[in-house]
Amino acid sequence: MSSSFRFLILASSSAGNSAYLTDGHTHLLVDCGLSRRETFLRLQNAGVDPDCIDAILISHEHSDHVTGLGAIAKKLKKPVYLTQATANSLEPGAEQQYFQPIAAGSLLQIGTFSVQSFSLPHDAVDPVGYVFQSEGRKVGVCTDLGYMPDSIRFHLQDCDLLLLESNHDLEMLKVGPYPWSLKQRVMSRRGHLSNDVVSQFILDDLTLRTRHLILGHLSEQNNVPALAHMVAAQAIERRGLGQLELTVAEPRKQSVTFEL
Ligand SMILES: [Zn+2]
Numbered sequence: 001m002s003s004s005f006r007f008l009i010l011a012s013s014s015a016g017n018s019a020y021l022t023d024g025h026t027h028l029l030v031d032c033g034l035s036r037r038e039t040f041l042r043l044q045n046a047g048v049d050p051d052c053i054d055a056i057l058i059s060h061e062h063s064d065h066v067t068g069l070g071a072i073a074k075k076l077k078k079p080v081y082l083t084q085a086t087a088n089s090l091e092p093g094a095e096q097q098y099f100q101p102i103a104a105g106s107l108l109q110i111g112t113f114s115v116q117s118f119s120l121p122h123d124a125v126d127p128v129g130y131v132f133q134s135e136g137r138k139v140g141v142c143t144d145l146g147y148m149p150d151s152i153r154f155h156l157q158d159c160d161l162l163l164l165e166s167n168h169d170l171e172m173l174k175v176g177p178y179p180w181s182l183k184q185r186v187m188s189r190r191g192h193l194s195n196d197v198v199s200q201f202i203l204d205d206l207t208l209r210t211r212h213l214i215l216g217h218l219s220e221q222n223n224v225p226a227l228a229h230m231v232a233a234q235a236i237e238r239r240g241l242g243q244l245e246l247t248v249a250e251p252r253k254q255s256v257t258f259e260l
């Protein structure tokens with residue numbers, strides 16, 4: 001049976017993050033880390049009319065998630081959901097009239113989607129991840145976190161599709177070009193997830209329900225797509241999750257459209 005439930009990554013890396021999700025009724029944009037022009041171009045490449053977007057959700061204020069927000073919100077004139085602290089930390093602009101402050105951890109209804117937000121351990125003022133549910137399907141978007149607390153494991157249970165950060169290989173980070181202070185930041189409990197933490201999450205938490213695991217927000221200095229894929233694939237094989245389709249999001253390219 002064909003479905004109109006679709007998920008598309010427009011970009012996923014420290015150079016820009018943005019994703020699109022629809023259940024066929026409600027159309028959502030998650031993060032605006034690309035310019036308006038590039039965001040609209042990539043949506044159109046995938047056959048999506050940008051004017052159909054009903055709402056924007058923002059995870060946190062880092063520039064790789066909000067660079068295009070002002071221009072995109074002013075053009076679309078649709079609600080922008082984000083935590084109050086995140087809203088306060090952004091440069092004031094005309095797009096603020098569209099802001100709909102939410103509390104981290106709250107459950108929202110946005111059109112036909114129920115949207116659960118959850119706090120992320122990350123060095124931003126009040127960062128959140130999101131789980132979207134509609135028509136019996138569940139999609140999780142979870143990047144920019146330093147470790148995997150039980151509360152997040154709970155929210156990500158039984159996602160049909162999960163976009164999960166697999167930011168760095170610990171060895172590459174240690175010997176790589178970053179100054180020590182930045183290495184410490186990335187490795188900290190408020191930094192970014194390593195390939196090894198993703199592997200452990202697959203072993204401990206993934207279930208047979210998950211059809212698509214997409215590894216995202218890969219570091220271009222401290223990771224290699226083939227390595228992130230191999231580490232996750234080994235864990236998937238050990239768990240015997242034969243139904244799972246594993247994809248590594250190319251940092252600067254849009255993904256295929258995933259149908260659920
Ligand atoms: Zn980021």
Ligand SMILES: [Zn+2]
Nearest residue numbers: 062122124144
């Ligand atoms: Zn961040």
